[in-house]
Amino acid sequence: xxxxxxxxxxxxxxxxxxxxxxxxxxxxxxxxxxxxxxxxxxxxxxxxxxxxxxxxxxxxxxxxxxxxxxxxxxxxxxxxxxxxxxxxxxxxxxxxxxxxxxxxxxxxxxxxxxxxxxxxxxxxxxxxxxxxxxxxxxxxxxxxxxxxxxxxxxxxxxxxxxxxxxxxxxxxxxxxxxxxxxxxxxxxxxxxxxxxxxxxxxxxxxxxxxxxxxxxxxxxxxxxxxxxxxxxxxxxxxxxxxxxxxxxxxxxxxxxxxxxxxxxxxxxxxxxxxxxxxxxxxxxxxxxxxxxxxxxxxxxxxxxxxxxxxxxxxxxxxxxxxxxxxxxxxxxxxxxxxxxxxxxxxxxxxxxxxxxxxxxxxxxxxxxxxxxxxxxxxxxxxxxxxxxxxxxxxxxxxxxxxxxxxxxxxxxxxxxxx
Numbered sequence: 001x002x003x004x005x006x007x008x009x010x011x012x013x014x015x016x017x018x019x020x021x022x023x024x025x026x027x028x029x030x031x032x033x034x035x036x037x038x039x040x041x042x043x044x045x046x047x048x049x050x051x052x053x054x055x056x057x058x059x060x061x062x063x064x065x066x067x068x069x070x071x072x073x074x075x076x077x078x079x080x081x082x083x084x085x086x087x088x089x090x091x092x093x094x095x096x097x098x099x100x101x102x103x104x105x106x107x108x109x110x111x112x113x114x115x116x117x118x119x120x121x122x123x124x125x126x127x128x129x130x131x132x133x134x135x136x137x138x139x140x141x142x143x144x145x146x147x148x149x150x151x152x153x154x155x156x157x158x159x160x161x162x163x164x165x166x167x168x169x170x171x172x173x174x175x176x177x178x179x180x181x182x183x184x185x186x187x188x189x190x191x192x193x194x195x196x197x198x199x200x201x202x203x204x205x206x207x208x209x210x211x212x213x214x215x216x217x218x219x220x221x222x223x224x225x226x227x228x229x230x231x232x233x234x235x236x237x238x239x240x241x242x243x244x245x246x247x248x249x250x251x252x253x254x255x256x257x258x259x260x261x262x263x264x265x266x267x268x269x270x271x272x273x274x275x276x277x278x279x280x281x282x283x284x285x286x287x288x289x290x291x292x293x294x295x296x297x298x299x300x301x302x303x304x305x306x307x308x309x310x311x312x313x314x315x316x317x318x319x320x321x322x323x324x325x326x327x328x329x330x331x332x333x334x335x336x337x338x339x340x341x342x343x344x345x346x347x348x349x350x351x352x353x354x355x356x357x358x359x360x361x362x363x364x365x366x367x368x369x370x371x372x373x374x375x376x377x378x379x380x381x382x383x384x385x386x387x388x389x390x391x392x393x394x395x396x397x398x399x400x401x402x403x404x405x406x407x408x409x410x411x412x413x414x415x416x417x418x
Contacts, residue, residue, distance in 0.1 A: 014048040208243060230393035244277065374411055374415040
């Protein structure tokens with residue numbers, strides 16, 4: 001290793017420590033906390049110390065371990081002194097250990113990983129208040145649901161048989177359960193994002209995040225809200241259209257997880273709908289300021305989608321839909337699959353996505369499954385448009401009807417492209 005390369009590694013280690021140290025010193029001055037052991041100079045030197053230890057590792061292992069152990073010992077003593085004084089917050093000391101380790105990575109030549117660790121540590125420290133506010137918005141029900149999800153994924157999943165079981169196309173319990181967890185986890189992520197962001201961040205954003213959970217539920221709830229609060233009917237309609245923009249992206253992403261050739265067959269066909277949705281989302285988000293000031297803004301968001309009973313019901317429904325589509329394909333061919341998709345699209349596009357992708361993976365034509373999914377999305381869009389017209393206020397109905405008509409045209413164009 002040349003001297004220039006060694007200096008570059010040590011420079012990265014020192015600059016990374018400096019970045020974290022700046023945040024720690026700024027935070028200490030803001031909080032008027034003079035008990036913290038490290039600031040700009042300390043963290044710079046910790047990063048440099050880690051860099052020296054990492055550089056010495058290949059050639060002088062005992063010396064390198066001594067150098068790194070000295071840094072860890074210094075941080076441990078600082079924490080013990082701080083705890084003795086009654087301060088139990090160990091954020092600065094843990095940050096010091098991370099800086100020392102990242103410096104060792106930089107000294108060892110793992111520059112990209114070291115840079116990422118330094119940058120990530122600085123961001124986590126800077127975003128302290130936002131992270132705390134986000135956690136405060138999470139209720140015990142969400143924490144329990146997350147724990148249940150961990151049990152379903154880490155305990156139940158490995159115990160299920162691989163299969164396939166039953167008549168053709170057969171059920172693969174472990175794979176099916178894993179996909180149910182993917183579907184439920186995606187919806188739960190959208191639900192948590194909506195809980196953290198809060199409805200007062202704007203109806204467009206609330207609709208967009210709610211669409212990850214269920215665009216149909218968003219349409220139903222926002223239409224009812226528009227009837228109660230007609231003065232924000234236009235903003236609520238934009239939220240509904242933003243929620244519907246998620247639908248083609250969600251279907252495409254989940255199809256890619258299950259059977260990539262199907263997603264590739266649909267990509268061009270969904271492009272008009274995705275482009276239209278992006279434009280409507282931009283409009284909805286740009287109109288956010290106008291909705292934030294309204295005292296009537298209390299949109300009803302979709303409920304928590306992550307429950308054990310819901311996961312079991314989804315698994316059984318997926319299995320039934322899979323056998324149903326396999327039966328109609330065997331009995332009526334492609335026309336039967338597309339006709340069944342039109343009915344299923346009114347109720348559950350996730351089940352339709354799974355079943356259509358499985359049929360394509362089991363030897364069916366990807367184009368037939370792609371057409372079935374487009375028809376299902378058309379049916380789902382028609383259903384949401386009917387809900388908007390039946391339940392919303394006049395201003396809500398006008399904008400929602402125009403938006404859903406545009407979505408129908410975009411999906412019909414996509415169907416013609418397959």
